[in-house]
Amino acid sequence: MQRRYRTVPDLKQNESALTLAFTDPTLAGKLTAMGVLPGVRIELVRPAPFGEAYYVKVDGVRLALREEEAASILLEA
Amino acid sequence: MKEARGKVPKIALIGNPNSGKSTVFNQLTGLRQKTGNFPGVTVEVKEGRLRFPSGAEALLIDLPGTYSLHPTSSDEKIVTTVLTNPKDDFYPDALVYVADVTHLEKHLLLFTQLLDLGLPMLMALNMADTAAEAGIKVNTGKLAERFGVPVVSISGRTGENIQKLLLDLEKLLNGDGHHRRSTSAFYPLREVEKQVADAAQLNVATGSPYHALLLAHHHAWLPFLQKQERETLAAIVQTKDFQSLRVQVDETLDRFDRFTPIVRQTVSQPSVEPTTFTDRIDTILTHRWFGPLIFFGVMLLVFMAIFFGYDITGGWVESGIGVMIDAIGVGLRENWFTDLLTKGVLPGLQGILVFVPQIALLFLLITILEEVGYMARAVFIFDKTMRRFGMNGRSIVALIGGGACAVPAIMGTRTISNWKERLITVMVTPFISCSARIPVYLVLIPVALPHSSWWTKSLVFGGMYFFGLLAALGAAYTFKKLLRTSDPSYLALELPVYRMPHWKNVWLTVWEKVKAFISGAGKIILYISVVLWILGNTGPSGALENAEAQVKATATAEMSQDSLDDLVAAKRLEASFAGMVGKSIEPLIAPLGYDWKIGIALLSSFAAREVFNGTMYTIYSLESVGRVEEEEAANQRPFERYSRLRRQMRDDTFRDGRPVYTLATGISLLVFYALAMQCMSTLAVVRRETGSWKWPLFQFFFMSGLAYLCAWVAFTVLSR
Numbered sequence A: 001m002q003r004r005y006r007t008v009p010d011l012k013q014n015e016s017a018l019t020l021a022f023t024d025p026t027l028a029g030k031l032t033a034m035g036v037l038p039g040v041r042i043e044l045v046r047p048a049p050f051g052e053a054y055y056v057k058v059d060g061v062r063l064a065l066r067e068e069e070a071a072s073i074l075l076e077a
Numbered sequence B: 001m002k003e004a005r006g007k008v009p010k011i012a013l014i015g016n017p018n019s020g021k022s023t024v025f026n027q028l029t030g031l032r033q034k035t036g037n038f039p040g041v042t043v044e045v046k047e048g049r050l051r052f053p054s055g056a057e058a059l060l061i062d063l064p065g066t067y068s069l070h071p072t073s074s075d076e077k078i079v080t081t082v083l084t085n086p087k088d089d090f091y092p093d094a095l096v097y098v099a100d101v102t103h104l105e106k107h108l109l110l111f112t113q114l115l116d117l118g119l120p121m122l123m124a125l126n127m128a129d130t131a132a133e134a135g136i137k138v139n140t141g142k143l144a145e146r147f148g149v150p151v152v153s154i155s156g157r158t159g160e161n162i163q164k165l166l167l168d169l170e171k172l173l174n175g176d177g178h179h180r181r182s183t184s185a186f187y188p189l190r191e192v193e194k195q196v197a198d199a200a201q202l203n204v205a206t207g208s209p210y211h212a213l214l215l216a217h218h219h220a221w222l223p224f225l226q227k228q229e230r231e232t233l234a235a236i237v238q239t240k241d242f243q244s245l246r247v248q249v250d251e252t253l254d255r256f257d258r259f260t261p262i263v264r265q266t267v268s269q270p271s272v273e274p275t276t277f278t279d280r281i282d283t284i285l286t287h288r289w290f291g292p293l294i295f296f297g298v299m300l301l302v303f304m305a306i307f308f309g310y311d312i313t314g315g316w317v318e319s320g321i322g323v324m325i326d327a328i329g330v331g332l333r334e335n336w337f338t339d340l341l342t343k344g345v346l347p348g349l350q351g352i353l354v355f356v357p358q359i360a361l362l363f364l365l366i367t368i369l370e371e372v373g374y375m376a377r378a379v380f381i382f383d384k385t386m387r388r389f390g391m392n393g394r395s396i397v398a399l400i401g402g403g404a405c406a407v408p409a410i411m412g413t414r415t416i417s418n419w420k421e422r423l424i425t426v427m428v429t430p431f432i433s434c435s436a437r438i439p440v441y442l443v444l445i446p447v448a449l450p451h452s453s454w455w456t457k458s459l460v461f462g463g464m465y466f467f468g469l470l471a472a473l474g475a476a477y478t479f480k481k482l483l484r485t486s487d488p489s490y491l492a493l494e495l496p497v498y499r500m501p502h503w504k505n506v507w508l509t510v511w512e513k514v515k516a517f518i519s520g521a522g523k524i525i526l527y528i529s530v531v532l533w534i535l536g537n538t539g540p541s542g543a544l545e546n547a548e549a550q551v552k553a554t555a556t557a558e559m560s561q562d563s564l565d566d567l568v569a570a571k572r573l574e575a576s577f578a579g580m581v582g583k584s585i586e587p588l589i590a591p592l593g594y595d596w597k598i599g600i601a602l603l604s605s606f607a608a609r610e611v612f613n614g615t616m617y618t619i620y621s622l623e624s625v626g627r628v629e630e631e632e633a634a635n636q637r638p639f640e641r642y643s644r645l646r647r648q649m650r651d652d653t654f655r656d657g658r659p660v661y662t663l664a665t666g667i668s669l670l671v672f673y674a675l676a677m678q679c680m681s682t683l684a685v686v687r688r689e690t691g692s693w694k695w696p697l698f699q700f701f702f703m704s705g706l707a708y709l710c711a712w713v714a715f716t717v718l719s720r
């Protein structure tokens, strides 16, 4: 059975976790170039007011990610 | 590698988004800059002249901000295209890499990629002022040594060390900079990359191995590759089973692994990261309820500022040019040329200039919001909403800009990476009520609702903006269902820290937008004004003279010279080609409740919508009154303006005695003006941005068809 990893949308507000890997190679290219690397700490600052996007913080840098972008980031348990 | 062409050297500024590149560009070039287009593609590039302390000059090119040479948007593709093609017009002799020193690590990916391309390069560590405040210390000497390029610590904001940057840059151009040769790449290619790069180097002439690798990665879209080169590269990639996307990610990670230790050795950062000012503001500005609420509040303020700005400055410009027209009219002899000048060209010019203050004001406000860092938050908040309508959070900036003028707003859609989202934004932005509609609404609302209170009229006026927005969203939703694309779409947006605006940036951006309006919209408005003047002043042989003679023959003695002139002008217009067209389309527009006079006004509105007013004055024999009333308008409350014209319109009847202007006609006209595509300048810009006439033509028929349909429905329902 495949283990289900947590992803960024599973985080609670202000919770943070270490990133592990990405599920989508295209998004991985974009995210890594922006400094979201495997093994960095990512914090969910808050969801967007109307949903489907997240305000996150990685290494002191603030990013806005869409649902599918955020969900493509696998987190360590 | 020195150019023997004897031309000025070319230097490209490059860096990540938000590195402060544009600020540095403005510091280096000031007003000696212009915006052009990369040939063939619709991404704009800014170029400027740069003068070294020695007096020598260079051309400075501002490349779009990007995170990596493996691009994801059309903006970013430009960078890779230019830097992998030595034959490109913009291929630089040297690079200035702008990095935000407060997040140096984030900015080194692209930097080390460029190192491996092997162009002479200088690193400008920007935001030295912020770094100093935050207690960040950088050992620039050591950085320079580790990377093998000159490093200068600067501030685009305070201008600190800009002179030193210029000195070092000139040295670099003259070959004295300690520029590392490409023998030792920063990132040693992995086995599969090496094989692909070697094969590419054998078959397609290239510089460094990394250059060859980039061609292999991106052969499918790099526009300068020959068909045969493309096929060769495709074959190489295929035979080596080269998984481009995965390899790109591995490369990125490997590069981070290599430069992270260097950053650790050269940058000392205070370790604790306090909850900052930006975080505190964002708890409110991106709050679940306050966030959207504040956004709407800000927009309300922005649009009120524009309306009242129009109210005040529009009057000044109108009367200023009115005075000029009168003066010229007096000074010149009366002939067709004077007439063309005072009734065609100058009013056309007036039609352009009245909008300049509002456009400047709206873009001033947008630019401030952008500079401060707020726009990125708006994009974040509304990304979902915009996506429901087939657009992108970034579209919100264009839609707001459309409230002043669609022309610069549409040019601003270039940051949207997904073609479909961008196209939809371009197609629906002209539905947003632009400033040219304001004067038309101000005439038509009181005509439609003569007895309503000021409040009702204001409400209808606001409702027109809302109606435009609804139309834009409705159309966008329809396009979303109809268009297909395989382009990936991203939000992935950096939310910059809040900063005080840097005023030099603000002024330069506003100036750029106003220039875009004047050169993009202005020229066309001017041409059309001349064409319309010709249509309105020529007719089948003898027709105009006949009309004039007839008026004079029947004129009574009590008529003043002014009213006689006005009557002549009205009859001449009726007999002219414009009048003929107006009359011939009467059957077409009769279902909407319009007569031929409105037909002429609709026709002339193609220069700029507000020409409607001027045409109405002429048709109703009020030309001389019109000039007075336009000047008086500045001192009157909005819905009290143009009173003689409105009275005349209300009194007008069809041939069978029914009044022309009823509630139904008024509303039908308002609906028509809100929806119809009546702006040649916008169509021209859409053509430029989409690269063909297909989309502007479609837009024209779609918007005008919708306008016709809705105006017809409004008229039919209301006149029952």
Ligand SMILES: Nc1nc2c(ncn2[C@@H]2O[C@H](COP(=O)(O)OP(=O)(O)OP(=O)(O)O)[C@@H](O)[C@H]2O)c(=O)[nH]1
Binding pocket: B015, B016, B017, B018, B019, B020, B021, B022, B023, B024, B064, B065, B126, B127, B128, B129, B130, B154, B155, B156, B157, B158, B371, B372, B499, B500, B501, B502, B505
């Ligand atoms: N404190 C400080 N702020 C700066 C400096 N340089 C730029 N900024 C600010 O940083 C923000 C981003 O600067 P831009 O010049 O627009 O950055 P850019 O790299 O051109 O960004 P894009 O236009 O998104 O590509 C603006 O608010 C600038 O005022 C600097 O040296 N110090």
